[in-house]
Amino acid sequence: MKRMCLLALAAAGLAGCSTTCPDAGSQKAGACCPPCVSQPAYGTLGAEQKLQRLTEELQAIGVAMQKYAWDHDGQFPPRLSRLVAQGYLPAKGLVSSADPSGGKEGGVPDAYSEWGQAKETDEPGSSYLYEFSEAVCQWDWKSYLGGKPDASAVDANRDGTVTWAEAKSWQLAHGDTTQQPASRAYTKSRFPIVRCYWYDYPNAGANPSSRCTVNLSVDLQTVFVAQPWWEKDTP
Numbered sequence: 001m002k003r004m005c006l007l008a009l010a011a012a013g014l015a016g017c018s019t020t021c022p023d024a025g026s027q028k029a030g031a032c033c034p035p036c037v038s039q040p041a042y043g044t045l046g047a048e049q050k051l052q053r054l055t056e057e058l059q060a061i062g063v064a065m066q067k068y069a070w071d072h073d074g075q076f077p078p079r080l081s082r083l084v085a086q087g088y089l090p091a092k093g094l095v096s097s098a099d100p101s102g103g104k105e106g107g108v109p110d111a112y113s114e115w116g117q118a119k120e121t122d123e124p125g126s127s128y129l130y131e132f133s134e135a136v137c138q139w140d141w142k143s144y145l146g147g148k149p150d151a152s153a154v155d156a157n158r159d160g161t162v163t164w165a166e167a168k169s170w171q172l173a174h175g176d177t178t179q180q181p182a183s184r185a186y187t188k189s190r191f192p193i194v195r196c197y198w199y200d201y202p203n204a205g206a207n208p209s210s211r212c213t214v215n216l217s218v219d220l221q222t223v224f225v226a227q228p229w230w231e232k233d234t235p
Helices: 002-012 047-071 081-085 164-174
Strands: 192-196 213-217 223-226
Touching: 047 081, 047 192, 047 213, 047 223
Parallel strands: none
Antiparallel strands: 192 213, 213 223
């Protein structure tokens, strides 16, 4: 399945972003605003075209995050919605064309309940799972992160809680227990920061071969395809 998806993505190509930009006039100077063009509905596209569409959407978010980081001492936004609130993306810039709910169901479609919903990271009007969210972790990071650190090691700002951003920063730098050998740093181009689970909605709920996620990596440039549990795809 993974090989099929990667070949499809390669065939689709990483073309320039051409998603619509309804609120260009309200955007911050220099913010990402792809050309305003009319596009066919996502559901009418073939598999390769769908992957290219999602690649373009994620690349636009990546550009917006780069601009945000430039203006904020290299820091990622605490929530993706900050990109819209501060004009780095247009009002609908976090709603994927693949998401028929218009961002109402959050990063993981409600029909995919066995995938782990990560509801604490959901944001109004966003179709994406943001791995570096300020939301407090509700998954078992203690037994999963490389080196099995305690909270004091992962809690970078010493506020007594471990957020997704803090846990994911540790995982990026130290690895996790799924690796063989365990506990080694990940390559930034293969570590997701923004994830789209809507590629083959709703078929993927019942069809394991359709369970592809399309991911923007933490380098804010690379887009890659993986399983929902992306670590299983990483050598």
